[in-house]
Amino acid sequence: MPEKNVTGAEILIRSLEAEGVEFVFGHPGGAVIQIYDEMHRLQPKFEHILVRHEQGGTHAAEGYAKATGKVGTVLVTSGPGATNTVTGIADAFMDSIPLVVLTGQVPTKLIGNDAFQECDIIGVTRSITKHSFLVRDVRELASTIKKAYHIARTGRPGPVVVDLPKDVIAARAPFEWPERISLRGYSTITRGEQGQVEKAARMMRQAERPLLYVGGGTIISNATDALTRLARKTQIPVTTTLHGLGSFPEDDPLSVGMLGMHGTWYANQAVQNCDLLIAVGARFDDRVTGKIDAWAPHAKIIHIDVDPACISKNVPADCPILGDVGHVLAQLEPLVEFRNRADWLTQIEAWKAECPLEYVHDGALRPQHIIQELRRKTGGHAVVVTDVGQNQMWSAQYFTYAEPRSHITSGGLGTMGFSLPAAMGAAFGLRKAAENAAENAVPVISINGDGGFLMNMQELGVAAAHKLPLKIVVLNNSYLGMVRQWQELFHDERYSHTHLAPTNPDFVQLAEAFNCVGLRCTRPDDVTATIDAAWEVTDRPVLMEFQVITEEMVFPMVPAGAATDEMITQRFNPEEFA
Amino acid sequence: MTTATHPSASAPSLTPQQLFRKQAAGEGLSPDEPDAAHRHVIVVTMENTIGALNRVANLFSARGFSLESVSVGIAEGQTARMTLVTTGNDRIIGQVLQQLNNLVDTLHVDDVTDEAFVERELCLVKVAATPAERSALMGVVDIFRGNVVNITPDSMTFEVTGPPTKINAFIGMMREYDVREVARSGRVAMRRQLVFETQS
Numbered sequence: 001m002p003e004k005n006v007t008g009a010e011i012l013i014r015s016l017e018a019e020g021v022e023f024v025f026g027h028p029g030g031a032v033i034q035i036y037d038e039m040h041r042l043q044p045k046f047e048h049i050l051v052r053h054e055q056g057g058t059h060a061a062e063g064y065a066k067a068t069g070k071v072g073t074v075l076v077t078s079g080p081g082a083t084n085t086v087t088g089i090a091d092a093f094m095d096s097i098p099l100v101v102l103t104g105q106v107p108t109k110l111i112g113n114d115a116f117q118e119c120d121i122i123g124v125t126r127s128i129t130k131h132s133f134l135v136r137d138v139r140e141l142a143s144t145i146k147k148a149y150h151i152a153r154t155g156r157p158g159p160v161v162v163d164l165p166k167d168v169i170a171a172r173a174p175f176e177w178p179e180r181i182s183l184r185g186y187s188t189i190t191r192g193e194q195g196q197v198e199k200a201a202r203m204m205r206q207a208e209r210p211l212l213y214v215g216g217g218t219i220i221s222n223a224t225d226a227l228t229r230l231a232r233k234t235q236i237p238v239t240t241t242l243h244g245l246g247s248f249p250e251d252d253p254l255s256v257g258m259l260g261m262h263g264t265w266y267a268n269q270a271v272q273n274c275d276l277l278i279a280v281g282a283r284f285d286d287r288v289t290g291k292i293d294a295w296a297p298h299a300k301i302i303h304i305d306v307d308p309a310c311i312s313k314n315v316p317a318d319c320p321i322l323g324d325v326g327h328v329l330a331q332l333e334p335l336v337e338f339r340n341r342a343d344w345l346t347q348i349e350a351w352k353a354e355c356p357l358e359y360v361h362d363g364a365l366r367p368q369h370i371i372q373e374l375r376r377k378t379g380g381h382a383v384v385v386t387d388v389g390q391n392q393m394w395s396a397q398y399f400t401y402a403e404p405r406s407h408i409t410s411g412g413l414g415t416m417g418f419s420l421p422a423a424m425g426a427a428f429g430l431r432k433a434a435e436n437a438a439e440n441a442v443p444v445i446s447i448n449g450d451g452g453f454l455m456n457m458q459e460l461g462v463a464a465a466h467k468l469p470l471k472i473v474v475l476n477n478s479y480l481g482m483v484r485q486w487q488e489l490f491h492d493e494r495y496s497h498t499h500l501a502p503t504n505p506d507f508v509q510l511a512e513a514f515n516c517v518g519l520r521c522t523r524p525d526d527v528t529a530t531i532d533a534a535w536e537v538t539d540r541p542v543l544m545e546f547q548v549i550t551e552e553m554v555f556p557m558v559p560a561g562a563a564t565d566e567m568i569t570q571r572f573n574p575e576e577f578a
Numbered sequence: 579m580t581t582a583t584h585p586s587a588s589a590p591s592l593t594p595q596q597l598f599r600k601q602a603a604g605e606g607l608s609p610d611e612p613d614a615a616h617r618h619v620i621v622v623t624m625e626n627t628i629g630a631l632n633r634v635a636n637l638f639s640a641r642g643f644s645l646e647s648v649s650v651g652i653a654e655g656q657t658a659r660m661t662l663v664t665t666g667n668d669r670i671i672g673q674v675l676q677q678l679n680n681l682v683d684t685l686h687v688d689d690v691t692d693e694a695f696v697e698r699e700l701c702l703v704k705v706a707a708t709p710a711e712r713s714a715l716m717g718v719v720d721i722f723r724g725n726v727v728n729i730t731p732d733s734m735t736f737e738v739t740g741p742p743t744k745i746n747a748f749i750g751m752m753r754e755y756d757v758r759e760v761a762r763s764g765r766v767a768m769r770r771q772l773v774f775e776t777q778s
Contacts, residue, residue, distance in 0.1 A: 185682055
């Protein structure tokens with residue numbers, strides 16, 4: 001029989017426990033003070049992490065979700081607390097990250113009254129959420145929480161906002177965790193249609209120059225082993241998107257690395273010359289395709305995706321397969337066979353040799369060298385969380401990812417300030433998982449530029465307070481580097497408002513002020529020693545500032561609006577350095 | 579019926595895939611090219627929750643789809659039924675249907691455009707009318723099988739129901755007089771056939 005009446009706040013806490021929530025990234029305020037009061041009284045099973053800014057909270061929840069595959073949880077107050085989560089919600093929406101964002105709201109009778117700290121957060125976030133709920137009755141609270149987590153987690157994952165008016169939190173009702181919920185308008189597809197799968201297998205058998213184009217959906221669906229087996233069995237080479245990094249080992253001969261605007265030249269060559277493109281959990285983003293009507297001109301297209309709205313959105317699929325990537329790959333595997341593709345693979349090897357990823361070795365401190373040293377130090381057993389801009393692209397190009405969930409970034413929205421809080425969230429999740437499995441957590445490396453790092457640096461305090469051994473890299477080139485690169489290439493070197501050096505802080509002092517360790521490196525010869533020293537620190541975050549040269553640019557590059565085979569591969573004529 | 583396009587220099591012998599990519603790249607099609615934009619009537623059945631209409635309207639603005647008319651009413655079994663009129667080529671309409679389906683509150687989406695369907699719109703027209711003009715006005719209204727719903731010493735208000743073409747024609751006739759106010763409901767539509775869940 002129903003238990004005694006408890007407050008909405010307690011129902012919320014019990015519901016989060018019932019959902020198996022491990023961490024709540026939150027910040028208290030007037031509208032949610034009763035939830036925090038009950039948290040104090042009940043000592044719930046989940047751990048509440050007090051972030052220093054709500055945006056940091058949402059990115060931390062994203063990092064947690066990306067690293068663990070679980071749903072990230074955020075709890076904030078009404079008004080500014082809620083609006084501060086908007087960037088993180090939009091980021092999670094673009095990158096299909098499961099989040100539940102619990103926002104306080106003014107009492108029901110004051111909604112629409114311009115009350116203190118009131119904001120129609122449901123309205124504000126409508127176009128950047130998978131779904132949202134305003135809880136109007138405390139008796140619907142538990143089932144709403146269950147629905148929110150179900151929607152966030154299933155199908156194509158995404159953020160769900162639950163708005164909690166203060167009077168609903170204060171009202172009393174019995175706590176009953178529903179065994180089942182009814183969402184009659186919501187269904188998710190898992191298996192691919194068998195006829196389509198058989199057609200795809202036929203196309204794969206017949207193709208002379210097939211290519212697997214793999215996106216983040218493969219990692220979300222935990223299908224990376226199935227993908228690797230399929231690629232090796234069929235001898236089909238693999239290119240990945242930014243979010244697909246780690247879904248297939250990049251040191252495998254079948255890997256052609258990342259494609260798109262800053263992908264490898266040879267990956268884009270493979271796309272432009274393939275006769276079959278098998279898109280697996282990817283969405284044909286404009287940063288991948290460049291000029292869309294010149295992209296993959298010779299290819300038939302198989303598109304496997306869980307979101308029906310993604311299929312044939314940008315490029316028409318000759319063989320669309322709607323379904324969960326893991327299920328569809330499992331259906332495909334028995335239908336395909338080994339085929340010798342020596343000609344095609346030899347051609348790809350020739351392209352790799354013709355234009356490999358490379359940079360100048362002239363004694364200047366260049367970011368690519370630092371990324372490669374981090375790879376050498378960790379052997380690839382690390383989680384790399386990047387910010388946005390040049391640091392993100394160098395990290396994508398030079399780390400050589402080999403494991404799923406080893407690369408976390410803000411791809412769709414491109415949110416500067418993402419890396420530090422997301423790395424923090426990932427580190428919490430991985431530390432918990434390692435404790436449960438009684439093993440050591442893999443290191444979490446946060447890679448930043450000097451511009452983006454300042455956008456959420458307040459979370460250093462949180463990471464230090466919880467003794468997270470984050471390895472924070474700041475590639476300091478004194479500029480908003482990616483904008484500077486575009487200004488140099490396309491705007492006649494007019495560096496309008498991209499120079500940061502006059503006001504950049506002393507990053508080492510900054511780290512020390514937050515009770516972290518700060519290290520500085522200015523010469524290539526010191527990179528290894530700096531990284532080694534950073535790895536000695538295990539009880540707090542360590543920030544490594546690398547003063548890299550300003551002029552370095554990310555190459556190769558497809559200029560905006562150009563076809564992907566019109567890449568700029570080198571800034572300098574190599575003969576100048578001969 | 580078609581969106582405005584700039585003259586295209588390319589020959590109309592595009593393959594379907596080239597055509598699709600051209601659209602995806604945001605290039606307009608000339609009206610005589612295949613797959614130019616057409617008007618579609620879409621019937622959406624949703625959970626009758628607060629904000630369901632907002633989600634639909636928001637989807638159209640956020641995704642850049644055109645929305646010409648919406649009518650909403652409560653239907654059977656705690657549902658809201660919306661009739662939407664939108665314009666686009668096959669690719670756009672395909673996206674509209676998929677995105678509508680993706681809304682958690684959506685129960686059913688039906689593009690009835692290419693099926694046999696009935697559509698109706700209701701229109702109220704208020705006309706300034708002296709007693710001497712009344713009989714002439716009544717003659718016009720009778721032809722359209724409309725009704726007088728209100729009369730005052732200096733005005734008359736008429737109600738006409740029918741497909742939008744009939745409503746347009748009626749309003750056109752009323753423009754001969756001193757029209758003061760026009761209110762149109764937007765269309766509601768329904769398939770003529772009894773359909774069982776044919777949607778995949």
